[in-house]
Amino acid sequence: MDRLPRWADVALVPLISLLLAAIISALVLLFIGQSPVEAFEVMVDGALGSPYGWGYTLYYTTSFIFTGLAVTVAFHAGLFNIGGEGQAQLGGLGVALVCLSLPWPHWTLALAAATLGAALFGAAWAAVPAYLQAKRGSHIVITTIMFNYIAAALLVYLLVDVLRPQGQMDPATARFPVGAKLPTLDQIPGFNLIFQRPVPANVTLFIALAMAVVVWAILWRTRLGYQIRAFGKSEAAAKYAGINPTRIILVTMILSGALAGMMSINNVMGEAERLLQNSSEGAGFIGIAVALMGRNHPIGVVLAALLFGFLYQGGAELGLWTSIPIEMRIVVQGLVILFTGALDMMVRMFLARIFGLFRSHKLGAA
Amino acid sequence: MFGSIDPALLIASLMVNAVPIMLAATGELVVEKSGVLNLGVEGMMIMGAICGFAVAVVTGNPYLGFIGGALGGAALSAIFAVLTQILQTNQVATGLALTLFGLGLSSLIGQSYVGEKPPATGDVAFGPLAEIPFAGTVLFSHDWMVYVSILMVAAVWWVLRYSRTGLVLRAVGESHEAAHALGYKVTRIRMLAIFFGGALAGLGGAYVSLVRVPQWTDGITAGAGWIALAIVVFASWKPWRVMIGAYLFGGVTVLQLNLQAAGSAIPAEYLSMAPYLITILVLVIISSGRGRASLDAPASLGQNFHASR
Numbered sequence: 001m002d003r004l005p006r007w008a009d010v011a012l013v014p015l016i017s018l019l020l021a022a023i024i025s026a027l028v029l030l031f032i033g034q035s036p037v038e039a040f041e042v043m044v045d046g047a048l049g050s051p052y053g054w055g056y057t058l059y060y061t062t063s064f065i066f067t068g069l070a071v072t073v074a075f076h077a078g079l080f081n082i083g084g085e086g087q088a089q090l091g092g093l094g095v096a097l098v099c100l101s102l103p104w105p106h107w108t109l110a111l112a113a114a115t116l117g118a119a120l121f122g123a124a125w126a127a128v129p130a131y132l133q134a135k136r137g138s139h140i141v142i143t144t145i146m147f148n149y150i151a152a153a154l155l156v157y158l159l160v161d162v163l164r165p166q167g168q169m170d171p172a173t174a175r176f177p178v179g180a181k182l183p184t185l186d187q188i189p190g191f192n193l194i195f196q197r198p199v200p201a202n203v204t205l206f207i208a209l210a211m212a213v214v215v216w217a218i219l220w221r222t223r224l225g226y227q228i229r230a231f232g233k234s235e236a237a238a239k240y241a242g243i244n245p246t247r248i249i250l251v252t253m254i255l256s257g258a259l260a261g262m263m264s265i266n267n268v269m270g271e272a273e274r275l276l277q278n279s280s281e282g283a284g285f286i287g288i289a290v291a292l293m294g295r296n297h298p299i300g301v302v303l304a305a306l307l308f309g310f311l312y313q314g315g316a317e318l319g320l321w322t323s324i325p326i327e328m329r330i331v332v333q334g335l336v337i338l339f340t341g342a343l344d345m346m347v348r349m350f351l352a353r354i355f356g357l358f359r360s361h362k363l364g365a366a
Numbered sequence: 367m368f369g370s371i372d373p374a375l376l377i378a379s380l381m382v383n384a385v386p387i388m389l390a391a392t393g394e395l396v397v398e399k400s401g402v403l404n405l406g407v408e409g410m411m412i413m414g415a416i417c418g419f420a421v422a423v424v425t426g427n428p429y430l431g432f433i434g435g436a437l438g439g440a441a442l443s444a445i446f447a448v449l450t451q452i453l454q455t456n457q458v459a460t461g462l463a464l465t466l467f468g469l470g471l472s473s474l475i476g477q478s479y480v481g482e483k484p485p486a487t488g489d490v491a492f493g494p495l496a497e498i499p500f501a502g503t504v505l506f507s508h509d510w511m512v513y514v515s516i517l518m519v520a521a522v523w524w525v526l527r528y529s530r531t532g533l534v535l536r537a538v539g540e541s542h543e544a545a546h547a548l549g550y551k552v553t554r555i556r557m558l559a560i561f562f563g564g565a566l567a568g569l570g571g572a573y574v575s576l577v578r579v580p581q582w583t584d585g586i587t588a589g590a591g592w593i594a595l596a597i598v599v600f601a602s603w604k605p606w607r608v609m610i611g612a613y614l615f616g617g618v619t620v621l622q623l624n625l626q627a628a629g630s631a632i633p634a635e636y637l638s639m640a641p642y643l644i645t646i647l648v649l650v651i652i653s654s655g656r657g658r659a660s661l662d663a664p665a666s667l668g669q670n671f672h673a674s675r
Contacts, residue, residue, distance in 0.1 A: 028471075028474070032474055080458055082462075132646070132649070132650060136649075136650050138646070138649040138650055139599065139649070139663075141405070141458065142595065142596060142599050142645070142649065143646055143649060145592055145595070145596070146596060146642040146643075146645050146646050147642075147646075149589065149592070149639070149641075149642045150639050150642045150643060153638045153639040153642075154639065156638075157636070285462070285466070288459070288462060289463075292459055325473065325474060325477055327469075327470050327473035327474055327584065328470065328474065329470070330466055330467075330469055330470030330473070331466075331467060331470030331471055331474065332470075333466055333470070334463050334464070334465075334466035334467030334468075334469075334470055334471075335463075335467065337459065337462065337463035337466060338449075338460065338463040338464075338467065343449065343453065343455055344455075345453065345454055345455060346453045346455070
């Protein structure tokens with residue numbers, strides 16, 4: 001097959017895939033008797049039309065960057081981490097335990113400790129399936145799915161029977177102390193000029209962006225990253241080169257779980273300020289889509305997370321302002337995964353043929 | 367602890383509870399035996415649930431409803447089949463996307479069916495047999511889908527083990543290259559297996575919305591598709607073990623509800639975790655021998671096939 005020019009590979013293929021997903025979504029909307037144009041306007045206006053909308057879009061983006069990076073790291077070792085959901089929920093538990101354990105004097109200290117807690121708990125939850133895969137060969141896709149359900153059940157138990165304060169009805173922890181409150185974008189000097197109303201996007205956004213850089217550095221600038229990628233490309237070759245498969249699987253999944261867990265500093269500490277049931281709200285699954293769409297590269301992941309943040313916030317606006325049900329955003333997400341992740345090859349083959357056509361024309365002229 | 371629970375009723379209700387996951391898991395078993403990993407079971411189930419529900423409500427006939435459910439599941443699986451088998455897409459990503467798509471689409475379609483009541487699926491009339499104490503309640507007091515699900519397991523077992531079709535299907539799943547060299551149409555066989563799996567998942571979904579619940583709510587299958595996937599692994603790809611697995615999982619759910627009602631000391635959360643913990647435990651035990659052979663997993667599971675020669 002002809003190779004595509006680099007710009008086409010990086011920019012054109014995802015754009016065409018997105019366009020196809022949008023066209024099918026529009027057809028679905030027409031099919032249920034709604035106007036695609038109106039829907040698109042409401043989404044753009046609600047998610048990107050005002051600083052307030054951006055505040056929500058960036059808040060979702062932050063979560064998706066973490067979970068997208070988590071899937072990306074695992075993917076480079078050839079591992080499919082579907083357990084982001086459970087790892088994020090356990091990360092939330094870590095955040096809650098840290099925040100409730102001390103009367104934190106300043107948010108910077110609380111943030112550092114909570115990030116560590118979230119990463120540790122998420123990593124621990126990912127380490128078990130990793131160990132089972134490495135040592136026993138238990139299929140990691142199945143075990144991580146199971147661990148999502150176990151995490152959900154565990155958290156229900158903890159929230160109902162252990163962490164719920166006396167006299168409170170709903171299953172949640174107590175509110176975090178004031179010292180653990182993270183500044184939102186409207187409270188940060190400089191940003192408060194743009195964001196004048198309270199928005200949920202908070203300092204965690206910068207941690208997410210920093211993590212994207214860290215993941216890039218680990219994967220492409222360290223020996224470990226080289227080993228992870230080599231293992232993912234060919235397990236047999238990696239073994240022959242003296243790379244220990246058990247170690248790579250464990251380390252990669254621990255990194256992945258830590259990233260997924262860190263998502264919780266955004267939603268649990270930055271927004272809800274207490275641990276609720278199902279705190280991750282599907283962001284773990286979205287991470288898979290984000291990683292697929294972002295081509296498993298941190299820059300791509302950040303851009304894809306922004307796109308999904310837009311879809312999420314825009315979808316919520318659709319539910320609020322139009323008669324289009326909020327479930328439409330799940331359909332759109334499914335389509336985006338389908339086209340950017342799964343149908344990638346089809347678009348690529350199609351483009352390669354077109355580019356090939358151009359080339360043969362040039363040759364014919366010369 | 368079991369003081370206030372009638373064992374006959376308990377067994378009877380676990381049999382009903384297990385039908386959806388048993389059907390879906392049996393279908394997925396056939397799909398995986400052909401070497402394809404379809405993670406879209408949850409999506410196909412819920413499409414079956416809404417299609418079956420819609421057809422049953424519109425026609426007023428539960429039998430047509432089940433057929434509609436099977437077709438709905440098969441239709442979604444057809445997308446999966448075309449994408450993975452012809453366009454060579456990644457099976458894991460496609461399956462996940464399909465689940466999301468199915469969940470979203472089903473709630474879009476389901477908007478106008480909220481609050482409707484489906485026609486009742488009657489019990490099979492066994493006459494005096496149903497009067498036998500204990501055995502009557504356990505064996506002869508069910509709707510016909512309960513028996514269909516058991517027959518389906520038996521049929522799949524027989525076909526896989528004794529028929530030429532089953533042999534070819536297994537050959538394709540174990541080594542698509544070898545099967546191709548022998549002249550079998552790998553892609554066609556796999557696509558048919560995927561349709562069959564989709565239809566059974568749809569049937570299971572329809573059972574949830576028509577009999578188990580019976581009404582329409584968003585996300586009605588509530589993770590049953592994922593449990594079905596787990597059961598296939600749990601059963602190490604053997605049909606009768608699928609049945610045992612489904613009854614075990616169904617049983618744990620029923621027991622959990624009953625224990626809660628009876629005011630048991632065991633927290634419900636432990637019991638609701640049990641099916642997943644058991645799956646992992648089984649995974650760990652069956653994979654102790656290292657290597658795929660001891661797992662009984664089809665050797666070509668999840669690998670795409672492209673006939674190059």
